[in-house]
Amino acid sequence: MSWRYGALLLAAVLVASCGALVHPAQGTVHGTFERAGGPAVVKHGKATTPVVPLAGTVTFTNGNVSKVSISVGSSGTFSIRLPPGTYAVSGVSGGQTCSVPLTARVRAGETSRILVRCPAA
Numbered sequence: 001m002s003w004r005y006g007a008l009l010l011a012a013v014l015v016a017s018c019g020a021l022v023h024p025a026q027g028t029v030h031g032t033f034e035r036a037g038g039p040a041v042v043k044h045g046k047a048t049t050p051v052v053p054l055a056g057t058v059t060f061t062n063g064n065v066s067k068v069s070i071s072v073g074s075s076g077t078f079s080i081r082l083p084p085g086t087y088a089v090s091g092v093s094g095g096q097t098c099s100v101p102l103t104a105r106v107r108a109g110e111t112s113r114i115l116v117r118c119p120a121a
Contacts, residue, residue: 025084025108025109026081026082026083026084026106026108027081027082027083027084027106027107027108027109027110027111027112028079028080028081028082028110028111028112029060029079029080029081029082029104029106029111029112029113029114030077030078030079030111030112030113030114031058031077031078031079031080031113031114031115031116032053032076032077032078032114032115032116033053033054033055033056033058033072033076033077033078033091033093033116033118034051034052034053034054034076034115034116034117034118035051035052035054035093035117035118035119035120036049036050036051036117036118036119036120037049037050037051037052037119037120051117053074053075053076053077054072054076054091054093054118055072055073055074055076055093056071056072056091056092056093056094057069057070057071057072057091057092057093058070058072058078058080058089058090058091058116059089059090059091059092060080060082060087060088060089060104061087061088061089061090062082062083062085062086062087062088066083068080068082072091082106083106084106084107084108085105085106086103086104086105086106087103087104087105087106088101088102088103089102089103089104089114089116090102090116091116091118093118096118098116098117098118098119100116100117100118100119102114102116
């Protein structure tokens with residue numbers, strides 16, 4: 001092996017490792033943004049409270065370090081990739097903030113699911 005080939009191989013390894021530092025592994029959060037409310041519906045003798053999908057914005061805050069928001073369409077479903085960590089999650093729909101405390105834990109290479117459910121207005 002020539003010294004040029006060895007130097008080229010070393011340079012490739014260094015560039016690859018620097019890329020890993022700049023772009024750390026992320027995790028994925030799939031979620032649903034909805035509001036519980038409305039009159040109870042009785043089916044087969046059992047009362048349930050209907051849920052309504054919400055459009056709006058869901059925000060993930062990791063301490064005071066980072067804040068990432070995602071727009072949520074009328075289906076109420078969303079998916080976002082985030083660096084590993086524990087995030088406080090909040091939602092806003094129609095100008096009203098969902099005040100239900102919720103946290104999401106994101107792990108590198110893993111997918112988690114959350115439900116952001118706001119109480120009836």
